[in-house]
Amino acid sequence: MRSSSIGRRTRTLLVAAATVPLFVLAACSGGGDDSRASNAAPTDGTLTVGLLGDIGQPPDPDVYYANNGLAIVLNTYEGLVQYANDKDSVEIAPRLATSWDVNPDNTVFTFHLREGVTFHDGTPFTSAAVKVAFDRRTAVEGGAAYMVEGVKDVATPDDLTAVVTLSSPNSAFLDYLASPFGPKMESPTALAANAGSDDAQTYLQTHDVGTGPYTIAESQPGTSWTLKRYDGYWGEKSPFTTVELPIFTDASALQLAFDQGDVSAVVAALPSSSLKKYEGSDDYASYMLPTLQSALVTVNPTKEFFKSQQARLAFLQSIDQESLVQQVLGSRSEPATTLYAKGMIPGGADKQELTYDPSVMEAYAKTLPAGTAMTIGFASGNTNAEQMANIQAAKLQALGIKATAASYPTSQVFGWINDPTQGPDAFFDGNNGPDGGSPYMWGHVFWDASGGINYFGCEVPEVNAKLDQAVATGDDALYVAAAQEYAETGCYYNLSYNKDWVLAQKWLTGVEESHNIGANELDFSKLGIQG
Amino acid sequence: MLRFLLRRTGSLAVVLLVLSAVVFLLQQISPGDPARASLGANASRKAVAAERHRLGLDDPLPVQFLRFLGHAVRGDFGTSYRTHRPVATDLATAFPATLELVVAAFVLALLLAAVFAASSALSWPLAGIGRGVLLVVATAPPFLLALVGIVVFYAHLDWLPGSGRGDGGLGSELSHLVLPATVLAIAPALAVGRILRSGLEATLAADHVRTARSKGLGQASVLARHVVRNSIGPSLAMAGLQLGFLFAGTVVVEQVFSWPGMGNYLASSIPTSDYPAIAAVTLVLGAVYVVVNTLADVLQTAADPRLA
Numbered sequence: 001m002r003s004s005s006i007g008r009r010t011r012t013l014l015v016a017a018a019t020v021p022l023f024v025l026a027a028c029s030g031g032g033d034d035s036r037a038s039n040a041a042p043t044d045g046t047l048t049v050g051l052l053g054d055i056g057q058p059p060d061p062d063v064y065y066a067n068n069g070l071a072i073v074l075n076t077y078e079g080l081v082q083y084a085n086d087k088d089s090v091e092i093a094p095r096l097a098t099s100w101d102v103n104p105d106n107t108v109f110t111f112h113l114r115e116g117v118t119f120h121d122g123t124p125f126t127s128a129a130v131k132v133a134f135d136r137r138t139a140v141e142g143g144a145a146y147m148v149e150g151v152k153d154v155a156t157p158d159d160l161t162a163v164v165t166l167s168s169p170n171s172a173f174l175d176y177l178a179s180p181f182g183p184k185m186e187s188p189t190a191l192a193a194n195a196g197s198d199d200a201q202t203y204l205q206t207h208d209v210g211t212g213p214y215t216i217a218e219s220q221p222g223t224s225w226t227l228k229r230y231d232g233y234w235g236e237k238s239p240f241t242t243v244e245l246p247i248f249t250d251a252s253a254l255q256l257a258f259d260q261g262d263v264s265a266v267v268a269a270l271p272s273s274s275l276k277k278y279e280g281s282d283d284y285a286s287y288m289l290p291t292l293q294s295a296l297v298t299v300n301p302t303k304e305f306f307k308s309q310q311a312r313l314a315f316l317q318s319i320d321q322e323s324l325v326q327q328v329l330g331s332r333s334e335p336a337t338t339l340y341a342k343g344m345i346p347g348g349a350d351k352q353e354l355t356y357d358p359s360v361m362e363a364y365a366k367t368l369p370a371g372t373a374m375t376i377g378f379a380s381g382n383t384n385a386e387q388m389a390n391i392q393a394a395k396l397q398a399l400g401i402k403a404t405a406a407s408y409p410t411s412q413v414f415g416w417i418n419d420p421t422q423g424p425d426a427f428f429d430g431n432n433g434p435d436g437g438s439p440y441m442w443g444h445v446f447w448d449a450s451g452g453i454n455y456f457g458c459e460v461p462e463v464n465a466k467l468d469q470a471v472a473t474g475d476d477a478l479y480v481a482a483a484q485e486y487a488e489t490g491c492y493y494n495l496s497y498n499k500d501w502v503l504a505q506k507w508l509t510g511v512e513e514s515h516n517i518g519a520n521e522l523d524f525s526k527l528g529i530q531g
Numbered sequence: 532m533l534r535f536l537l538r539r540t541g542s543l544a545v546v547l548l549v550l551s552a553v554v555f556l557l558q559q560i561s562p563g564d565p566a567r568a569s570l571g572a573n574a575s576r577k578a579v580a581a582e583r584h585r586l587g588l589d590d591p592l593p594v595q596f597l598r599f600l601g602h603a604v605r606g607d608f609g610t611s612y613r614t615h616r617p618v619a620t621d622l623a624t625a626f627p628a629t630l631e632l633v634v635a636a637f638v639l640a641l642l643l644a645a646v647f648a649a650s651s652a653l654s655w656p657l658a659g660i661g662r663g664v665l666l667v668v669a670t671a672p673p674f675l676l677a678l679v680g681i682v683v684f685y686a687h688l689d690w691l692p693g694s695g696r697g698d699g700g701l702g703s704e705l706s707h708l709v710l711p712a713t714v715l716a717i718a719p720a721l722a723v724g725r726i727l728r729s730g731l732e733a734t735l736a737a738d739h740v741r742t743a744r745s746k747g748l749g750q751a752s753v754l755a756r757h758v759v760r761n762s763i764g765p766s767l768a769m770a771g772l773q774l775g776f777l778f779a780g781t782v783v784v785e786q787v788f789s790w791p792g793m794g795n796y797l798a799s800s801i802p803t804s805d806y807p808a809i810a811a812v813t814l815v816l817g818a819v820y821v822v823v824n825t826l827a828d829v830l831q832t833a834a835d836p837r838l839a
Binding site for chain 1: 574604685696798
């Protein structure tokens with residue numbers, strides 16, 4: 001790892017002193033790379049993937065629980081399993097485990113591990129690392145620590161077999177492991193050597209101890225990350241020996257850098273308003289890849305306007321799902337027809353029964369005092385949600401309701417659960433999703449008030465009980481029953497199935513093959529150069 | 532002068548204490564949950580409650596404030612809820628970047644101001660056109676100027692890089708500095724230039740300057756010995772004020788140019804309620820502002836001892 005801070009202070013002084021003449025020189029000589037052949041494939045083995053915004057938390061797999069930093073985590077670490085790439089359904093696929101057996105009551109999971117895998121420090125990967133990884137996740141107590149909460153024991157009968165025993169049945173356990181936020185294997189040797197007083201958390205802010213196809217070579221948090229190809233990787237190796245991840249804090253600047261050819265790919269970062277420019281373009285490649293994410297509408301039952309189930313359902317029926325999704329989200333989305341994410345329940349048995357019928361809201365509006373006010377919220381900066389909230393507010397205004405659309409910072413949105421009366425009457429979520437592909441991971445976070453993304457605490461104890469029962473057995477019928485019962489509350493509308501919009505230069509190959517439904521990122525080892 | 536400096540040092544301490552209290556109180560009444568920022572958006576209520584306890588967010592407010600103050604006076608701003616690094620470590624990276632940008636912008640602003648003022652006061656040819664251009668550009672919001680700069684000089688002409696700070700080499704760093712520093716320099720150049728122009732015009736019309744000219748002194752000599760020194764005082768005070776404003780202006784400019792400085796750090800910290808980071812940036816910028824204005828006053832006094 002290079003230190004990027006050497007001489008910063010000295011350079012600052014030099015810059016200050018030399019500013020005037022060099023301003024002129026720099027402007028005349030041009031700061032751009034003169035040798036840049038715009039939008040041509042790189043000849044130096046460097047792939048540049050632009051990130052929009054700082055990754056936030058450090059890329060420590062037991063800490064990281066956000067978005068764009070997964071580009072680093074998922075390319076430097078690997079879990080036992082993952083979701084199958086290039087599929088639009090939930091399918092568990094091998095990664096560091098080549099196969100696995102699950103006992104009938106979902107309490108014992110036996111993993112047969114891949115041979116010939118080494119960590120980036122050269123330590124061979126064996127079953128002992130599984131227990132170390134699970135233990136560290138518990139110790140670090142990050143946001144996704146719940147995934148190993150139920151692990152009672154990890155037995156290692158031999159180097160290539162790990163037997164995980166849970167304290168209670170959990171059919172979602174494989175989904176926990178396949179989740180992009182799931183436990184990743186970490187070198188026990190490197191963890192011990194760099195443990196410090198915080199389980200190596202400080203070390204992992206700027207280093208990695210994984211087995212992935214790439215390793216962190218340089219980090220300038222807030223500015224850029226550089227990954228180098230790990231030549232001892234067990235899997236296929238891409239022609240990209242270096243991956244640069246510059247951080248842009250402005251979407252327009254990122255888009256311009258992509259147009260200029262300075263950025264090779266942009267994953268799920270640009271707004272829908274830019275779609276028209278790239279779709280069908282001969283100069284760029286634009287991909288719409290499946291995800292488990294949705295646009296959602298949640299209704300606040302603690303507010304006077306939505307006290308009754310009748311009012312809530314009337315409001316949801318007044319949403320013209322088809323036209324709203326088409327008009328605002330465009331080809332990034334399709335109207336959702338199920339209560340869970342697309343493909344979570346086989347055959348779509350979790351059908352969403354809401355139908356567009358504005359007359360129900362019209363009739364309800366007539367029963368309200370003139371000028372009754374209500375607020376539809378959306379997260380600050382989410383232009384899609386803002387547009388949808390404005391359209392819906394305008395519809396209600398036409399019915400004589402004093403409806404307004406209001407923006408709320410994300411930090412405030414997540415605070416409503418502590419006092420839902422502080423929130424708006426309804427909320428449009430432009431894009432949200434679960435940690436993984438089990439229906440439990442969807443139902444628990446969105447419908448159970450303790451789950452994390454149930455903003456207004458609208459819950460039904462019987463639904464929670466059904467979900468808890470279903471997760472033990474994996475009974476789809478029970479999941480469907482829970483979903484249908486929750487839908488009756490009128491608190492929830494699955495508006496659209498959203499896709500990852502990946503923008504790439506024409507020469508970049510393997511984009512679809514490097515993406516899976518659970519992770520909003522690409523596996524860089526599967527990318528290549530055309531021709 | 533010593534008494535003046537002691538008085539200013541005392542007022543700096545008071546300003547920072549008041550600022551700490553205000554920032555702390557604003558954080559407490561602002562919506563949002565830093566514990567969730569620390570854990571991640573999907574964290575369960577149970578995990579968030581445990582994190583709040585670990586961070587001491589469930590302690591009484593006075594206890595939290597005294598703890599914050601006790602650490603702050605030792606230069607320890609705590610650990611960022613977002614980056615999980617000590618805030619001092621984050622600032623050690625971000626502050627030099629901001630300082631670099633501000634110093635470059637300030638030097639450029641002073642140069643532009645001097646040209647603007649001199650061209651007007653001395654009736655240089657084409658002065659009106661230059662003044663008009665500066666006036667028009669200075670009225671545009673910085674974010675718009677920044678975007679126009681990127682589109683023209685990066686996307687179309689490919690003369691300058693459009694974002695980031697460069698690869699660490701001096702040439703690369705300077706080329707990355709040109710656009711953001713220029714955008715940042717425009718407004719203060721006009722503000723300082725106007726004051727300097729008024730000062731120059733008033734001094735040029737003064738009796739002692741006429742006397743100096745009648746004695747046969749050349750233009751350069753008159754300007755250097757009789758005009759500039761007597762005109763520069765008010766513009767120094769304005770320059771000090773503008774330098775303080777430049778630090779505030781970096782928030783927008785750093786965002787557009789992805790410049791990894793304190794403005795960007797602050798902009799990333801606000802949406803996640805990263806209290807330690809927000810407080811540290813506010814205090815550092817507050818201290819810089821007071822120090823810069825004190826220095827400007829000292830310089831103004833040195834330039835015109837009658838003010839002492």
